[in-house]
Amino acid sequence: MKYKAKPLPTVELPELRTVGKSLRRVDALGKTVGATVYAGDFTMPNMLHAKVFRSSEPSARIKRLDVTKARELPGVACVLTADDLPDGKLVTDMPGQTGQKRRQGSDAPVLAADRVRFVGEPIALVAAETQAIAECALELIEIEYELVPGVFDPLEAMKPGAPVVYEPDNIVSTWKIRKGDVEAGFAAADVIVENTFRVPFIDHAYIEPEAGVAWMNDQDVINIRVCTQVVEHFRSIAQAVGVPHNKVHVRGTLIGGGFGGKEDITVEIVLALLAKYTRRPVRLAYTREESILAHSKRHPFIITHRTGVKKNGRITAAEIKMVSDSGAYPYLSPYVLLYATVTSCGPYRVENLKVDSVSVATNNPFTSAFRGFGGAQAAVAYEQQMDEIAKTLGLDSLEVRRVNYLRTGDRNSIGQKIESAVWLEEEATRALEALGEKETVSHDAIKIGQGFATTMQSYGRIMWFHDTSRSWVGIEQDGTVVVRCGAPDLGAGQANSLCQIAAEVLGVSLEDVTFYNSDSAVTPLAGTTTATRQLYMSGNATLKAAKMVRAVLLERAAKHLKEKPEALDLANNKAFVKSDPERSLPLADLAKMCAADGMKLQHLALFTAPFTDKLDPENLRGDLFPDFTFSAHAIEVAVNTETGEIMVLKSIGCHDVGRAINPTAVEGQIQGGSAQGIGYALMEEVRVEEGVTRTPSFSEYLIPTAKDLPTTKAIILESGTGVGPFGAKGIGEPSLTPAAPAVANAVANAIGVRIHDLPLTPEKVLAALDRARSGEG
Amino acid sequence: MQPKVVTLNVNGRRHQVALAPNVTLLQALRDLGYTDVKNGCEKGDCGACAVLLNGKAVNSCLVLAWQAEGTEIVTNAGLGTMDNPHPLQEAFADAGAAQCGYCTPGMIIAAKALLDRNPHPTEDEIRDAISGNLCRCTGYGQIIKAVQMAAERVQKTGAGGEV
Numbered sequence: 001m002k003y004k005a006k007p008l009p010t011v012e013l014p015e016l017r018t019v020g021k022s023l024r025r026v027d028a029l030g031k032t033v034g035a036t037v038y039a040g041d042f043t044m045p046n047m048l049h050a051k052v053f054r055s056s057e058p059s060a061r062i063k064r065l066d067v068t069k070a071r072e073l074p075g076v077a078c079v080l081t082a083d084d085l086p087d088g089k090l091v092t093d094m095p096g097q098t099g100q101k102r103r104q105g106s107d108a109p110v111l112a113a114d115r116v117r118f119v120g121e122p123i124a125l126v127a128a129e130t131q132a133i134a135e136c137a138l139e140l141i142e143i144e145y146e147l148v149p150g151v152f153d154p155l156e157a158m159k160p161g162a163p164v165v166y167e168p169d170n171i172v173s174t175w176k177i178r179k180g181d182v183e184a185g186f187a188a189a190d191v192i193v194e195n196t197f198r199v200p201f202i203d204h205a206y207i208e209p210e211a212g213v214a215w216m217n218d219q220d221v222i223n224i225r226v227c228t229q230v231v232e233h234f235r236s237i238a239q240a241v242g243v244p245h246n247k248v249h250v251r252g253t254l255i256g257g258g259f260g261g262k263e264d265i266t267v268e269i270v271l272a273l274l275a276k277y278t279r280r281p282v283r284l285a286y287t288r289e290e291s292i293l294a295h296s297k298r299h300p301f302i303i304t305h306r307t308g309v310k311k312n313g314r315i316t317a318a319e320i321k322m323v324s325d326s327g328a329y330p331y332l333s334p335y336v337l338l339y340a341t342v343t344s345c346g347p348y349r350v351e352n353l354k355v356d357s358v359s360v361a362t363n364n365p366f367t368s369a370f371r372g373f374g375g376a377q378a379a380v381a382y383e384q385q386m387d388e389i390a391k392t393l394g395l396d397s398l399e400v401r402r403v404n405y406l407r408t409g410d411r412n413s414i415g416q417k418i419e420s421a422v423w424l425e426e427e428a429t430r431a432l433e434a435l436g437e438k439e440t441v442s443h444d445a446i447k448i449g450q451g452f453a454t455t456m457q458s459y460g461r462i463m464w465f466h467d468t469s470r471s472w473v474g475i476e477q478d479g480t481v482v483v484r485c486g487a488p489d490l491g492a493g494q495a496n497s498l499c500q501i502a503a504e505v506l507g508v509s510l511e512d513v514t515f516y517n518s519d520s521a522v523t524p525l526a527g528t529t530t531a532t533r534q535l536y537m538s539g540n541a542t543l544k545a546a547k548m549v550r551a552v553l554l555e556r557a558a559k560h561l562k563e564k565p566e567a568l569d570l571a572n573n574k575a576f577v578k579s580d581p582e583r584s585l586p587l588a589d590l591a592k593m594c595a596a597d598g599m600k601l602q603h604l605a606l607f608t609a610p611f612t613d614k615l616d617p618e619n620l621r622g623d624l625f626p627d628f629t630f631s632a633h634a635i636e637v638a639v640n641t642e643t644g645e646i647m648v649l650k651s652i653g654c655h656d657v658g659r660a661i662n663p664t665a666v667e668g669q670i671q672g673g674s675a676q677g678i679g680y681a682l683m684e685e686v687r688v689e690e691g692v693t694r695t696p697s698f699s700e701y702l703i704p705t706a707k708d709l710p711t712t713k714a715i716i717l718e719s720g721t722g723v724g725p726f727g728a729k730g731i732g733e734p735s736l737t738p739a740a741p742a743v744a745n746a747v748a749n750a751i752g753v754r755i756h757d758l759p760l761t762p763e764k765v766l767a768a769l770d771r772a773r774s775g776e777g
Numbered sequence: 778m779q780p781k782v783v784t785l786n787v788n789g790r791r792h793q794v795a796l797a798p799n800v801t802l803l804q805a806l807r808d809l810g811y812t813d814v815k816n817g818c819e820k821g822d823c824g825a826c827a828v829l830l831n832g833k834a835v836n837s838c839l840v841l842a843w844q845a846e847g848t849e850i851v852t853n854a855g856l857g858t859m860d861n862p863h864p865l866q867e868a869f870a871d872a873g874a875a876q877c878g879y880c881t882p883g884m885i886i887a888a889k890a891l892l893d894r895n896p897h898p899t900e901d902e903i904r905d906a907i908s909g910n911l912c913r914c915t916g917y918g919q920i921i922k923a924v925q926m927a928a929e930r931v932q933k934t935g936a937g938g939e940v
Binding site: 022024025027028029030031032033034035036037038040041204205206207208209254255256257259285287288490491492493664665667668671672673674675676697698699703704705706707709711712 | 807812813815816817818819820822823825852853854856857858859862863865866867869870871872873874875876877878879880881882885903904905907908909910911912913914915916917918919920921
């Protein structure tokens, strides 16, 4: 079937000089010439090398731990065990913030004392003169375990009598939605469609393994130079190490990829402890294997949809059950589950909705944030369910969605009103139009399929977190601009966006802006680079600060040019009269005049997101997110029915990003996010057997190479209706979310049978074809 | 085996260092301060540590430092600087090909080796050439565009003489 792009509503966005331009990012050249210094690149005089001794058992008591020989090895400066830090706990459950009852004992110990709950759990820390000595010392640590029965399947873990990972039981978190009358809705349905979908553990697989260096300075401040998405962990680090908050200083570097995996604390506490105990600089860099072992994974989910629909596709009721594997410690599991719960029915109007979600503790690797944060897992299920509904009713996939799409002004699953543009149909038709006709092949074994998905993903944090950001903008006396903002830059261009915004407001070129970021002590705290929030939060804070500087400049220029400030503008490094641009004043001169008059040319601005109270976990209802990005992705695949191999032939992502601050960077997000989504669909899985990871390195854990993907065509729409600066919406996470279900739908379209669990490996394709042939459908 | 003194010629500089036989070229280069050579996996899976060894792109984690004695080693930082970037470095910056930037030095080395033997590669040839270099940020599209951009610019302007 041919699709034609639905016309867009008329949008008039103001012409801008810097914002909206594909300028070379301020951090680009440093990276391409190899001048950028990453966390693992720092060394210091007199530096020690750290190693972590980790559990080899998924569930055991520590019967005996003896580090004497390791301590005695020449060249070993220090070996720490839980005995050395009696109160060393990493608080991961953000007490009180979920609105759920606080669980006892759910904080992860920094070092395991008497019990280990997953393979890779830290037990002892070593600091030595060389890396080799540190590695030798690990070998000299003696440990005896007494094995304790573990539990490795979340469904098993929920059963009475299952081994309890930590008290009181394995239920980490639950959320519920009770909306409308589900029974009446099912009674009114013509057809009920039920399916269960599964998604696996996956790894962030950033190319930069976690690394850092720490030292104590002459004020007893523990300095930690590290690649992190959250410099504000300095408080948790201080708490775990047992020093006041103002004695930890996190100096974030430019990051070699994060995707949520550097959102939780990684090497920071280890470094801080060893620096404190040895009073020497300490370096720790994970190997790839240690990185895969030590950091969080994306939650596997089991999601069941039961959907009642009319013959025309309109949904009358939906009952959704979600189970996520939280692994051995909660970390961000309750929130990942919350995101999944709220987006469980997709960007559709479902008046009668019942959702029951639970996150369960197991002795598997712990799970936490990963780009898409529950919204991605939910989308894999709801978008395959929509295609299954279409198939059952014999309707077109787009038509089934179209009659259910949310529109601006509608309320979502929990009753939050969507105020911004909802261009789902516009996006879907554009993506499908760009996908075009199916390729034709002459080989009988090759089946071509097309599929698409439309999704919603929040940007900005959960509103009851009361999110804030700060940014500082100043103009120097030669007219150059400085932006200081604590926002960590993961590589997506977070810092650059802030610079483009400041350049726009102050009328300078991007080259005239220098940024300082990601420092917990010397840049204003801007919050986490997570939840697709930095452009929204720090972008708005930077816009606000820059406007404050602009107002001062215009006031002084007005005096000099004998005009009203409203009659003036700033551009090309000058203040000028709008009606007579020849009458102008160079910014450098203007800045000097302001300084001479004692006017304030540096401003710190605070941006606060809208705040709400906590929602009731027993029946979520109310406002939860600042806004949503709506997206479509279309995919064409070729499936070899003899080998089971799947090739992605075409990939189109269409997103309303509100306003693209830097279109090349937005395109990069859409292409890179969808590549991760395609990897999720086709090849990525951290295989865990009885708590042991069977994909310990990049030799086994496969991510897409340049040979595995086509370039995703990015279609960027700009409604100008986002809550970010200049009407921008977030794109970091939304870019990933629709790609995986689009691939799954394309594969089902190609082979005529659905595979309900990702990844869609050749083995599963062949097994599904066998089942279809033998009539098991 | 005891360490021996090895001569390494890196980016036109000559270093004499005592190295044990099991030290990889990756480790030796990083210890000498060539931290633009990135450590991503230490077993040849990711390509982040790629350098040119007598003009050929190799994963420096799979070469022992002793084996590199007497060769010409070029790292990405040896191709250009902030003041005088190589056309590939310039194109990668312009095309958005570096997001987090961690794979970039290895990626540029792979691209340089390609353009040296094939100044006008097709998209498929570029994909082949960088298939040993993992990137988790870009989906490779803007990287491929950057290589094409560099090839075109050199052809048009003769910039840099060679790519």
